[in-house]
Amino acid sequence: MHPGLTRRLRQVLPTARVELAALPDVPELQLYLLNADFSNAALTPEEISAVLDYPAYWIFCWASGQVLARHLLDHPHWVRGRCVLDFGCGSGVAAIAAAKAGAARVIACDLDPDARLATATNARLNGVTVELADDFETVDATVDLILAADVLYDRSNLVWLDRFLHKAPQVLLADSRIKDLHAPGYRWLDRRTSTTWPDLDEFDDFRHVNLYLGSQVRRSELPSQA
Numbered sequence: 001m002h003p004g005l006t007r008r009l010r011q012v013l014p015t016a017r018v019e020l021a022a023l024p025d026v027p028e029l030q031l032y033l034l035n036a037d038f039s040n041a042a043l044t045p046e047e048i049s050a051v052l053d054y055p056a057y058w059i060f061c062w063a064s065g066q067v068l069a070r071h072l073l074d075h076p077h078w079v080r081g082r083c084v085l086d087f088g089c090g091s092g093v094a095a096i097a098a099a100k101a102g103a104a105r106v107i108a109c110d111l112d113p114d115a116r117l118a119t120a121t122n123a124r125l126n127g128v129t130v131e132l133a134d135d136f137e138t139v140d141a142t143v144d145l146i147l148a149a150d151v152l153y154d155r156s157n158l159v160w161l162d163r164f165l166h167k168a169p170q171v172l173l174a175d176s177r178i179k180d181l182h183a184p185g186y187r188w189l190d191r192r193t194s195t196t197w198p199d200l201d202e203f204d205d206f207r208h209v210n211l212y213l214g215s216q217v218r219r220s221e222l223p224s225q226a
Contacts, residue, residue: 001017001018001019001035002018002019002020002032002121004117004121005018005032005114005117005118005121006018008114008117009034009056009059009114012047012050012051012054012056013038013043013047013050013051013056014047015038016034016035016038016059017034017035017038018032018033018034018035018059018118019032019033019034019035019036020032020125021033021036021061021197021198023061023066023069023093023197024066024194024195024197025066025067025070025194025195026066026069026070026073026093026097028073028100029069029093029096029097029100029126030122030125030126031061031091031092031093031122031125032091032118032121032122032125033059033060033061033091033197033198034059034060034198035198036197036198036199038198056112056114057088057090057112057115058090058091058092058110058112058114058115058118058119059091059118060090060091060196060197060198060200061090061091061093061196061197062090062149062150062176062196063150063176063194063195063196063202063206063207063209064149064150064174064175064176064194064209065090065091065093065094065149065150065174066093066194066195066196066197067149067174067192067194067209067211068093068094068097068147068149068172068174068211069093069094069096069097070097070192070194071172071174071190071192071211072094072097072098072100072101072147072172073097073100073101076101076102078101078145078172079098079101079102079103079145080101080102080103081102081103081104082103082104082105082144082145083103083104083105083106083107083141083142083143083144083145084098084103084105084106084107084143084144084145084146084147085106085107085108085109085133085136085139085141085143085145085146085147085167085168086098086106086107086108086109086130086146086147086148087109087136087146087147087148087151087160087164088109088110088148088149088150088151089108089109089110089115089116089119090110090115090118090119090149091115091118091119091122092108092115092118092119092120092122092123092130093122093149094147094149095107095108095119095123095130095147096119096122096123096126096128096130098147099123099126099128099129099130100126100128105131105141106128106129106130106131107130107131107132107133107139107141107143108123108130108131108132108133109132109133109134109135109136109139110134111134111135113134116132116134119132120132136163136167139167143167143168144168144169144170145168145169145170145171145172146164146167146168146170146171146172146214147171147172148160148164148171148172148173148174149173149174149175150174150175150176150177151173151175152173152175152177152178152181153177158183161173161183161185161186161214162183162184162185164214165185165214165215165216169215169216170213170214170215170216171186171212171213171214171215172211172212172213172214173186173211173212173213173214174209174210174211174212175209175210175212176205176206176207176208176209176210177206178210179205179208179210181210181212183214185214185215185216186212186213186214186215187212187213187215188210188211188212189210189211189212189213190210190211191208191209191210191211192208192209192211193207193208193209194207194209195207
């Protein structure tokens with residue numbers, strides 16, 4: 001059990017704990033996550049309300065995060081020697097995989113201070129170094145590649161797709177919620193099956209993760225307005 005992260009989590013879920021977990025699809029990595037035997041069956045109304053007010057996404061390694069991490073470790077050319085930004089890093093799994101795969105610089109960005117703490121802790125656990133950022137807009141590094149996993153659970157987040165391509169020439173996007181993304185500059189790459197860990201027993205649809213590549217479009221490639 002990790003005492004510091006457990007204290008943070010218990011402000012919301014008093015009976016939960018954060019413990020070391022091996023990832024089914026990325027056995028090279030270990031993360032501190034919610035204890036696998038935690039049951040939400042006994043949550044009080046007050047605890048349910050607290051969870052809704054503060055969804056601690058960092059206590060899970062989501063299926064899309066596992067797929068993105070697996071892809072980077074299997075295809076390290078995506079990140080080798082590059083500056084990579086992991087948007088909405090959560091547990092830090094994609095950022096850590098990028099560092100393991102040879103990225104020259106990895107920036108893990110998340111608004112949630114607990115997610116940043118979890119990412120830093122998990123990075124040390126896996127023997128890599130990542131930088132932390134709390135605001136995407138203030139990152140002033142020259143970013144070569146943006147990583148984003150399961151950030152489109154809310155359709156209002158679709159506006160980020162264009163912002164990503166203003167920040168970096170390429171984006172690797174993994175998502176289990178949107179099955180057929182149609183957005184300027186993005187194309188489908190692959191589809192893989194995975195599981196959120198600890199297993200949330202989600203609908204089968206959410207176990208199927210699509211990978212998309214976003215690329216900046218040259219002005220000469222834009223459709224004619226004539």
